[in-house]
Amino acid sequence: MKELTTLTIDNRKIQAEKGATILRVARDNGIEIPTLCYNEALEPYGACRLCVVEIIRDGRSRLVASCLYPIEEGLIVKTASERVIANRKMLVELLLARCSREKAIQDLARKLGVEKTPFRAEYLEHNRCILCALCVRTCQEVVGVSAISLVNRGVEKEVAPPFLETAKACIGCGSCVYICPTQCIEMEDIGDTRIIHNWKVEFKLKKCKVCGNYFAPEAQLEYIRKKWNLPEDFFDVCPNCR
Amino acid sequence: MSRLQSPQELEALRKTIIGRRHPDQPCITICNGTGCHAYKSEKVISAFSEEIERRGLGAKVDMKVTGCHGFCERGPIVVIYPSKVFYQRVAPEDIPDIVSQTVLDNKMVDKLLYVDPFSGEKFLYEDEVPFYKRQQRLIFGNNGRIDPTSINDYLAIGGYAALSKALTKMSPQQIIKEIKQSGLRGRGGGGFPTGVKWESCRKAKGETKYVICNCDEGDPGAYMDRSLMEGNPHSVLEGMTIGAYAIGSNRGYVYVRNEYPLAVKNVTIAIKQAEEYGLLGENILGTGFDFRVTVNRGGGAFVCGESTALMASLEGRVGEPRAKYVHTVEKGLWNQPSNLNNVETWANVPLIILKGADWYNKIGTEGSKGTKIFSLVGKVNNTGLVEVPMGITLREIIYDIGGGIRGGKRFKAVQTGGPSGGFLPESLTDLPVDFDELTKAGSMMGSGGMIVMDENTCMIDMAKYFLTFLEEESCGKCLPCREGIKRMREILADITRGEGRDEDINLLKRLSVTLIDTSLCALGGTAPNPILTSLRYFKDEYEAHIKEKRCPAGVCKELISYFIIEDKCPGCGLCVKACPQEAITFVAKKKPVILDQTKCIKCGACYDICKLGAVGVR
Numbered sequence: 098m099k100e101l102t103t104l105t106i107d108n109r110k111i112q113a114e115k116g117a118t119i120l121r122v123a124r125d126n127g128i129e130i131p132t133l134c135y136n137e138a139l140e141p142y143g144a145c146r147l148c149v150v151e152i153i154r155d156g157r158s159r160l161v162a163s164c165l166y167p168i169e170e171g172l173i174v175k176t177a178s179e180r181v182i183a184n185r186k187m188l189v190e191l192l193l194a195r196c197s198r199e200k201a202i203q204d205l206a207r208k209l210g211v212e213k214t215p216f217r218a219e220y221l222e223h224n225r226c227i228l229c230a231l232c233v234r235t236c237q238e239v240v241g242v243s244a245i246s247l248v249n250r251g252v253e254k255e256v257a258p259p260f261l262e263t264a265k266a267c268i269g270c271g272s273c274v275y276i277c278p279t280q281c282i283e284m285e286d287i288g289d290t291r292i293i294h295n296w297k298v299e300f301k302l303k304k305c306k307v308c309g310n311y312f313a314p315e316a317q318l319e320y321i322r323k324k325w326n327l328p329e330d331f332f333d334v335c336p337n338c339r
Numbered sequence: 340m341s342r343l344q345s346p347q348e349l350e351a352l353r354k355t356i357i358g359r360r361h362p363d364q365p366c367i368t369i370c371n372g373t374g375c376h377a378y379k380s381e382k383v384i385s386a387f388s389e390e391i392e393r394r395g396l397g398a399k400v401d402m403k404v405t406g407c408h409g410f411c412e413r414g415p416i417v418v419i420y421p422s423k424v425f426y427q428r429v430a431p432e433d434i435p436d437i438v439s440q441t442v443l444d445n446k447m448v449d450k451l452l453y454v455d456p457f458s459g460e461k462f463l464y465e466d467e468v469p470f471y472k473r474q475q476r477l478i479f480g481n482n483g484r485i486d487p488t489s490i491n492d493y494l495a496i497g498g499y500a501a502l503s504k505a506l507t508k509m510s511p512q513q514i515i516k517e518i519k520q521s522g523l524r525g526r527g528g529g530g531f532p533t534g535v536k537w538e539s540c541r542k543a544k545g546e547t548k549y550v551i552c553n554c555d556e557g558d559p560g561a562y563m564d565r566s567l568m569e570g571n572p573h574s575v576l577e578g579m580t581i582g583a584y585a586i587g588s589n590r591g592y593v594y595v596r597n598e599y600p601l602a603v604k605n606v607t608i609a610i611k612q613a614e615e616y617g618l619l620g621e622n623i624l625g626t627g628f629d630f631r632v633t634v635n636r637g638g639g640a641f642v643c644g645e646s647t648a649l650m651a652s653l654e655g656r657v658g659e660p661r662a663k664y665v666h667t668v669e670k671g672l673w674n675q676p677s678n679l680n681n682v683e684t685w686a687n688v689p690l691i692i693l694k695g696a697d698w699y700n701k702i703g704t705e706g707s708k709g710t711k712i713f714s715l716v717g718k719v720n721n722t723g724l725v726e727v728p729m730g731i732t733l734r735e736i737i738y739d740i741g742g743g744i745r746g747g748k749r750f751k752a753v754q755t756g757g758p759s760g761g762f763l764p765e766s767l768t769d770l771p772v773d774f775d776e777l778t779k780a781g782s783m784m785g786s787g788g789m790i791v792m793d794e795n796t797c798m799i800d801m802a803k804y805f806l807t808f809l810e811e812e813s814c815g816k817c818l819p820c821r822e823g824i825k826r827m828r829e830i831l832a833d834i835t836r837g838e839g840r841d842e843d844i845n846l847l848k849r850l851s852v853t854l855i856d857t858s859l860c861a862l863g864g865t866a867p868n869p870i871l872t873s874l875r876y877f878k879d880e881y882e883a884h885i886k887e888k889r890c891p892a893g894v895c896k897e898l899i900s901y902f903i904i905e906d907k908c909p910g911c912g913l914c915v916k917a918c919p920q921e922a923i924t925f926v927a928k929k930k931p932v933i934l935d936q937t938k939c940i941k942c943g944a945c946y947d948i949c950k951l952g953a954v955g956v957r
Contacts, residue, residue, distance in 0.1 A: 143662050144817050146857045160856045165662045180856070187853040191822040215846055220829055228815065247657070247815075250640065252825050254815035 104172040119163035119174055120148055130176050131185070131209065133192075133278060134229035135164045139238050145229055146188055151175040160184060190214045197221040201279045225281035228254055232273035232282060242266045242320070245273065245296060258296045269293065269300035269314035286311065305335035312336070342617030344625040346503040349618075353500075356491045365400050365442045366420040368483060369429075372407025372566050373601065374723070375414035378428075383415045386431035390438045400442055403492075406482040406570015406605075409724040410470050413453065418465050418483060425465040426451035456720060456742065470721045473739045475702070475710050478686045479563075479726040482570035487605045490612035493573040499618050501689035505581045506626045509692070514585040515541065518688070520696035522708030527553055527644070527681030528756070528785045528861070530707070530774040533688075536678060540586045540668040543676035548588035550579055550630075551672065551679040554595035554602060555649060557641040558757030559808060561788035563712040563724050564682035568595065568602040571686070572609035576632065578680075578688030580619065583630045586678050591632040594649050596639050607634050641812035644786075645860050646671075646679045648814065659814045660860035681786065683712055703729035707773035711784070717753075717791035718745045727772070734768040737791055749794040751892075752876070756785025758805040758812075759865035761872030762798060781872045783865065797894035798877040799884055802869040803831040809866045820863025823854045827870060835895040839885035844874065893956040896941040900957060905931040907953035914945035914954060 100115040106123055113122040118141065123130050133145035141164040148163045153173040160181065163174075175181065189206045193214040196202045206212070214221065230247055233256055237243045244267035248257045258264030269291050274284045283294040291300045291314050300314035312335035322331055343349050367387055371380045384404055391400055408416050413427035417437065424441055426433075429451055440446040453462045455469060462468045465483075485492035493499070505514055519534030540548060552575060556564040568575060579591050593610075595602050610632050613619035621629045635653055642648045643658040650672045652658035671677025687709060691699045703709050707729040713736065716722045720742030727736060733753060737743070744750050752762040755772075761782030763770065770776055774784050792801065806828040815821040827850050830843050851867030858864045874881065883889045890898040903923075908931035915923045915932060922938035923945060931953075934945070946954045 143859060146818050146859070149857050161664065162662060162859070166664050183849075184853045184856050187823075187849055188818055188857065191818060191826065191853075194826065195822055215842075216826055216829070217833075220826075228818075228821070249815070250642075251811060251813040251815040251821055254821065 102168050102170050104168050104170070104174060106174040107176055113168060116167050119150055119152075119161070119166045119168055119172075122168055123150075123163065123174070123176060128176055130163055131205070132164060133205075133227060134231060136231055136235075136276065139231070139234045141165045142230060142234065145227070147185060149181060149184060149188075151178045151181050185209060186211055190216070192227060194220065195222050196224050196227060196279065198223045199225060199227075199279050202227065225279050226256060227279055228256070229278060230256070231276045231278065232256055235272045235276045240268070240270055240272050241324075242268055244268070256295075258298075262297065264293075264296035264298050267293065267296050267298045268317040268320045269298060270317045270320075303332060303335075305338055306333045307338035308335060310335060310337075342615070342620075342622075344617065346507050346624055349494075349499060349503050349624060352616075353494050353497075356495050360495065361401070363421060366403060367400065367437075367442065368403045368405050368418045368420065370406070370408045370414060370416040370418075370483070371404045372411070372414075372482070372570060373562060374407060374411030375416055376601075378414040379431075380415035382431045383417065383429050383434065386434040387438075390434050394438065396438070396442075400438075403486050405485060406487045407479075407566035407724060408483045409474075409476070409479060409566075409726070410468070410721065411723040412721050413723075417451075423465040424463060425453060425468055427453050470723070470725075470740055470742070473731075473735060474726050475728045476726045477690060477702075477710050478574070478683065479567065479570075479712050479724060481574065482566070485571065487570050487572055488608050490573060490609065490616060490618075493571070497693070498573055498689075499577055501692040502577050502580055502618065503624060505584060505692050506624055506628055511541065511585045511587065514581060514692065517696045518585070518691060521691045521699040522696075522703070522706075523684065523687055523691060523699070524707060524774060525680060526683035526687070526711065526786065528783070530784055533680060533684055536668060536680070537582060537586055539666065540588075540676050540678040543669045545669075545676040547590060547673075547675050548586055549672045549675060549677040550583040550586060550588045550591040551649070551653070551677060552579055552591070552593045552595075552685055553644060553646070553649060553679055553681045554593060554599070554606075555637050555644040556599075556682075556786060557596065557639070557644050557812075558714075558786060558788045560716040560790050561714040561757060561786055563714050563787050565599045565602050566724055567682050567686055567712070568599070569605050572602075572606040573613065574686045574689060575606070575682055576609055576613055576619065578685030579632065580623065580630050581688050581692055582678065582680065582685065584628055586676075588678070589629045589631065591630060592653055592672075593632060593634045594637055594643075594653060595634060596643075597636040598639050603634060603636055610634065640814070641808075642814045642860075642862055645862060647860070649679065650677065657814075659816045660862075662859060683787075704771060704773045704776075706775045711772070711787055713787045713789045715741050715789050715791070717789075718748065718793040718796075719743070719791040720745055729773040730771045732769050732771055733763065736772065736789065737768065741791065744791070744793050746793075750791070751794050751796050752792045752798065752801075754782070754790040754792070754801070754805075754869070755788065756783035756865075756868070757788040758808045759783075759862065759868050760785050760788065761868040762792075762801070762876060763872070764876040766876075781875055782868060795892055795894065797835070797890050797892040798873040798880050799831055800835050800890075800892075800894050802873045803828060803835055805869045806831060806866065809862065813862060813866075817857075817859035817863060819854050819857045820859065820866065823850050823858075823863065824866050826850060827854075827867070831870070834881065834884045835890070836897045837884065837888040837895070839881075841885060843885065844881060847874070899941060900936060901934060901939060901941065901943070901946055902955050902957065903931055903934050904953050904955045907951055908932060909951065909953075913948050917944040917948040919944065 101112045102115045132148045134142050143162040143165045149160045150163045189211045194216045244264040274282045302311035303315045318332040415429050417426040417429045436448045515538050523533040524530040643652045645660045648658040648660040712726045810824045813820045910930045912925045915925045920938045922935045924933045
């Protein structure tokens with residue numbers, strides 16, 4: 098039997114599995130906490146800080162990143178206290194200043210009641226990447242190739258292939274593209290070629306023997322085939338025709 | 340040298356080493372710490388060697404090259420034992436005089452003695468010099484007595500006796516109890532009780548436990564850990580080994596930044612020597628306890644001084660912090676229980692074990708025990724490293740030890756705790772310096788940086804300087820630190836340019852709250868301190884900059900202009916030569932010069948060079 102922990106989130110007494118994070122438990126119980134760098138398929142990272150909640154322990158209150166904080170017996174959690182909201186607003190304002198033209202960020206800001214950023218217009222930036230590192234972590238933890246990583250420090254930080262050259266380990270799967278919340282990784286399939294511009298890579302696409310459509314990069318199929326020890330002709334036919 | 344097999348063998352060796360020495364014979368100690376090294380102490384060292392050789396004094400005079408003595412302002416420093424004659428600003432050409440007069444004839448070389456700039460009083464001996472007199476150099480004082488590359492020197496002053504006592508006469512639990520009772524708190528900045536940390540690490544479950552020494556000191560102007568590691572590495576290693584035994588660890592790392600080449604070198608030598616003597620490695624002193632230490636060089640990122648970032652870096656990953664909701668004593672290096680302490684903390688351990696918690700406990704204040712080494716720098720007369728009991732006032736440090744403010748100017752503020760510490764104003768000079776009092780005043784102990792500022796310092800400009808440093812050193816992982824510090828720096832820059840808006844103060848306050856509340860690690864969490872303390876103690880300066888477009892300290896270029904005070908100017912032309920813009924025109928002798936405002940770039944060269952006060956700033 099699983100060990101249970103009892104805690105209070107937004108005045109609701111909740112029982113949950115010991116060791117689970119506040120975010121997990123809150124979401125399982127229909128309590129919404131905004132996140133940007135969190136994805137269930139990945140290890141929590143704790144970088145965007147949007148998921149901060151107020152916890153009260155031994156009579157003392159502080160803010161913690163709910164995606165990382167493991168629940169404790171008797172813990173009191175407030176996901177939308179005045180303090181949480183004020184901080185979350187500032188975080189979104191900072192994000193808006195970094196990515197002032199990004200629709201996904203503007204939508205999120207509006208949802209949290211932020212119309213504009215308080216920082217001066219002349220300093221606003223038009224970055225597309227929010228440095229949530231979802232792409233880097235997906236490539237490492239889910240795909241398992243670590244073709245890209247975060248380089249540099251502070252405001253200079255960016256996602257990049259090694260030495261800013263071609264991402265040699267990339268298999269062209271496009272997972273980074275699909276997971277990016279601001280669609281800032283540019284990928285296109287032209288005829289028999291897939292190009293991911295950000296990582297300076299090009300891949301030949303595999304043609305289905307039945308329908309004749311190009312369905313996936315050969316490098317990716319080869320990677321999967323080897324990983325799962327599949328027969329050589331396994332990917333001759335696309336999933337639709339199989 | 341065969342490895343020592345028992346505490347008795349260690350004591351026998353110590354006796355032999357001491358027996359071979361001649362305590363009454365003159366011993367010339369020359370500081371070759373980083374400060375004196377910069378003053379070309381190497382040349383002084385070779386001059387002494389040559390002079391001793393030339394006069395054939397090798398058998399009658401000892402010479403020792405030591406680590407930092409602390410009084411860096413006056414380097415190169417030479418102290419001659421046994422009477423401890425103190426010579427400062429020694430040049431190679433002074434050496435024949437020192438040898439012929441002091442070493443051979445017991446006379447003083449007058450011009451090398453320290454003269455108090457205020458009283459004019461001359462001091463002959465090290466212990467009498469005011470800079471040292473008010474200090475309590477329990478940890479740092481040994482630097483001057485040993486050659487850091489000689490384990491025999493360390494043994495001669497009682498080194499490794501604490502380790503011997505700990506391993507043979509104390510249980511790990513007793514050691515932890517002793518450290519807890521001593522009240523020792525982490526010297527790296529956090530001030531966490533060391534004994535409690537050790538106990539948690541001992542209790543934590545894990546296959547391998549790690550002991551780590553944090554020598555990634557990166558604060559601008561701070562160099563106490565560096566100097567301790569350079570000058571007395573064995574004291575740190577001895578502390579680590581005692582800690583490892585108490586915690587139940589057999590594996591240690593020294594993480595030292597590669598910009599500290601002498602620290603890297605000396606600790607590496609020390610490890611090798613201790614291993615050869617059987618004081619590190621397998622079966623230490625025949626007790627069956629094993630402890631191996633490796634030196635790991637850091638790449639120089641400020642954030643790697645943060646414990647989780649340091650551990651990530653040790654593992655070979657990017658030095659980025661992670662949340663510490665699960666503490667590193669439970670899951671640290673390679674997810675194993677890990678105990679990290681700072682250089683100075685480790686160096687305190689042998690002393691506590693040897694002299695006992697009750698003795699240690701008597702030094703310091705209620706909540707902060709022992710001494711603390713501060714790096715006293717900035718606009719103070721005696722810059723250097725000072726070790727003082729906790730609870731001493733800022734006034735005593737700055738005036739009695741530091742000799743007051745340079746050039747007779749007025750004290751304005753002192754920044755304690757490094758770039759993310761806070762500014763403390765003149766009204767707080769009687770504040771007792773300890774962990775809790777500094778925190779209450781809005782600053783912090785940090786690792787012990789102390790930057791003194793005079794009346795010509797603009798606090799907003801200063802806050803901007805520290806925020807710029809932090810902006811560059813933020814790892815960039817979490818949003819509030821990465822983006823927030825940058826925005827704070829921009830706002831401060833606007834204010835110093837005279838473009839500040841009324842709402843900026845409120846925005847700075849809001850940003851500060853968010854950085855404190857939501858940052859991933861202490862770098863972001865403490866970054867607002869320079870802003871918050873300058874707002875708390877120097878709010879009028881913000882108002883002058885924002886509302887009146889005026890910089891009261893005369894620093895912010897966009898808000899000031901220089902002018903010639905005509906009745907004071909004798910037309911000497913010094914400023915004319917100093918001006919890089921040819922903005923000042925010579926008229927005639929005894930006629931004031933003319934300054935062309937349209938050409939002036941406000942570099943302040945004329946202001947600095949004029950000793951007659953004929954250049955004004957408004």
